[in-house]
Amino acid sequence: MCGIVGLFLKDPKLEPQLGAMLTDMLITMTDRGPDSAGIAIYSSAGKGLGKLTLQSAKPDKDFKDLDGDLKEAIGAPVAMQVKSTHAVLEVPLGQLDAARAAVAHLRPEVKVMSSGENIEIFKEVGLPKDVASRFEVAKMGGTHGIGHTRMATESAVTTMGAHPFSTGPDQCLVHNGSLSNHNGVRRELKRLGMTFETENDTEVGAAFISHKLQTGETLGRALEATLTDLDGFFTFVVGTRNGFGVVRDPIACKPAVMAETDQYVAFGSEYRALVNLPGIETARVWEPEPATVYFWER
Amino acid sequence: MQTFDLGKEGLRALNSSLHALKGQTNMTAWEVINPKGAHAIAAGVDAPVDITVRGSTGYYCAGMNKLATIRIKGSAGPGVAENMMSGTVIIDGDASQYAGATGRGGLLIIKGNASSRCGISMKGIDIVVHGSIGHMSCFMAQSGNMVVLGDAGEALGDSLYEARLFVRGSVKSLGADCIEKEMRPEHIALLSDLLKRGEADGKARPEEFKRYGSARKLYNFNIDNASAY
Numbered sequence: 001m002c003g004i005v006g007l008f009l010k011d012p013k014l015e016p017q018l019g020a021m022l023t024d025m026l027i028t029m030t031d032r033g034p035d036s037a038g039i040a041i042y043s044s045a046g047k048g049l050g051k052l053t054l055q056s057a058k059p060d061k062d063f064k065d066l067d068g069d070l071k072e073a074i075g076a077p078v079a080m081q082v083k084s085t086h087a088v089l090e091v092p093l094g095q096l097d098a099a100r101a102a103v104a105h106l107r108p109e110v111k112v113m114s115s116g117e118n119i120e121i122f123k124e125v126g127l128p129k130d131v132a133s134r135f136e137v138a139k140m141g142g143t144h145g146i147g148h149t150r151m152a153t154e155s156a157v158t159t160m161g162a163h164p165f166s167t168g169p170d171q172c173l174v175h176n177g178s179l180s181n182h183n184g185v186r187r188e189l190k191r192l193g194m195t196f197e198t199e200n201d202t203e204v205g206a207a208f209i210s211h212k213l214q215t216g217e218t219l220g221r222a223l224e225a226t227l228t229d230l231d232g233f234f235t236f237v238v239g240t241r242n243g244f245g246v247v248r249d250p251i252a253c254k255p256a257v258m259a260e261t262d263q264y265v266a267f268g269s270e271y272r273a274l275v276n277l278p279g280i281e282t283a284r285v286w287e288p289e290p291a292t293v294y295f296w297e298r
Numbered sequence: 299m300q301t302f303d304l305g306k307e308g309l310r311a312l313n314s315s316l317h318a319l320k321g322q323t324n325m326t327a328w329e330v331i332n333p334k335g336a337h338a339i340a341a342g343v344d345a346p347v348d349i350t351v352r353g354s355t356g357y358y359c360a361g362m363n364k365l366a367t368i369r370i371k372g373s374a375g376p377g378v379a380e381n382m383m384s385g386t387v388i389i390d391g392d393a394s395q396y397a398g399a400t401g402r403g404g405l406l407i408i409k410g411n412a413s414s415r416c417g418i419s420m421k422g423i424d425i426v427v428h429g430s431i432g433h434m435s436c437f438m439a440q441s442g443n444m445v446v447l448g449d450a451g452e453a454l455g456d457s458l459y460e461a462r463l464f465v466r467g468s469v470k471s472l473g474a475d476c477i478e479k480e481m482r483p484e485h486i487a488l489l490s491d492l493l494k495r496g497e498a499d500g501k502a503r504p505e506e507f508k509r510y511g512s513a514r515k516l517y518n519f520n521i522d523n524a525s526a527y
Contacts, residue, residue, distance in 0.1 A: 257394075290433065
């Protein structure tokens with residue numbers, strides 16, 4: 001099973017409500033997967049700033065004075081907001097990679113959830129309602145976002161095994177299904193220089209797309225390549241700094257429904273997830289075709 | 299008219315009310331409001347009643363239906379009218395995957411498009427789709443009739459038994475052992491009746507369709523084909 005929701009806003013007036021809308025959609029999908037939940041939200045930190053979202057099993061210890069320590073290490077201003085087990089650090093965009101390297105040195109046990117201009121990822125083991133309230137997702141604004149509720153079939157129920165997976169700057173992916181050739185593809189991607197945090201199949205799907213984007217492919221072309229190179233069942237929803245994409249494998253047994261109005265493009269594993277969106281009664285609602293790439297960019 | 303607010307009263311209350319109707323009843327007209335994509339709406343009904351669902355439904359709406367006429371004033375999620383025994387299910391919008399799967403009788407009308415695996419393993423149901431159907435439709439279909447006013451996706455009628463398939467538009471590809479067959483007068487008569495009952499007689503004429511059926515090379519085991527298995 002697993003449940004996916006996604007929302008790409010066209011109307012800036014809805015941006016303050018993005019987190020609340022996504023939270024509502026994700027909670028509706030709880031019975032598709034109650035193991036763990038996660039959400040990626042895209043919003044600008046401000047001109048010239050980048051964001052690093054970190055996770056720690058011991059946030060009291062790891063996040064204590066991290067902003068000060070990091071400021072000293074990179075010689076640039078650092079703003080930190082701690083939310084439960086996660087912390088979002090804002091640093092000058094040019095210093096983002098330096099900050100990431102410094103965090104690995106300063107707090108070796110901390111995991112990086114995401115890094116980029118706009119992306120923040122929050123994910124934990126537990127029900128969507130608990131995960132969303134823990135990170136106060138409903139209060140967050142943004143331009144687009146993706147949520148996932150997991151029923152683990154393929155690897156352990158852990159924070160790092162939860163979706164979304166982020167394997168490149170401002171990139172994330174969520175998945176419903178299971179990949180069968182992920183070990184082979186992971187070996188190939190490692191050889192090409194990609195790094196992995198888990199043994200999870202979905203992380204391979206995310207890294208596959210990130211690698212394509214790294215080599216200069218467009219989001220559309222990267223998604224098309226999943227149809228030839230990845231084997232197994234998948235409905236993928238991906239986010240980039242300014243884009244949102246959907247692709248289903250050719251058999252397409254993992255469900256998907258989309259809706260579009262002048263105000264938004266929305267994705268749900270089921271129609272239930274979309275029923276409270278504004279104007280859904282008159283939205284164009286359709287089932288994405290198998291082996292067909294859909295993406296929107298602003 | 300019995301009006302049931304699914305948002306307020308819940309699915310179990312609805313289905314247990316509907317299951318309590320046996321044989322002849324004077325509560326013959328039902329309306330379900332606020333379906334909001336809920337699963338298993340009006341599944342397992344076994345009475346000659348008329349149920350209108352005002353909105354879109356989730357998984358398995360009208361599953362196992364017997365005798366009832368169920369109208370969906372929206373689109374239907376996966377497995378609508380799965381294993382229907384008799385009665386009629388009419389969907390104003392689109393149907394998701396495996397609509398009418400394993401259906402043994404009755405009539406399923408889809409006014410929009412149906413996605414993949416429509417009529418998979420059908421066993422006597424009649425399905426009339428005003429739009430198009432997705433890939434692997436009528437896989438291992440055993441009996442009954444499928445009428446498609448639009449196009450069919452890949453691998454139509456793969457491993458087909460004795461169901462009759464009528465498609466007006468294009469067929470992306472035929473599945474194993476499914477072939478085009480001659481339209482004889484009895485098929486025109488059958489199709490004419492199905493179009494009428496499927497509320498599609500104003501949209502298409504029987505002469506515009508092609509008929510597809512089993513080549514009977516696969517399911518009748520033939521010793522000459524032994525090396526192919």
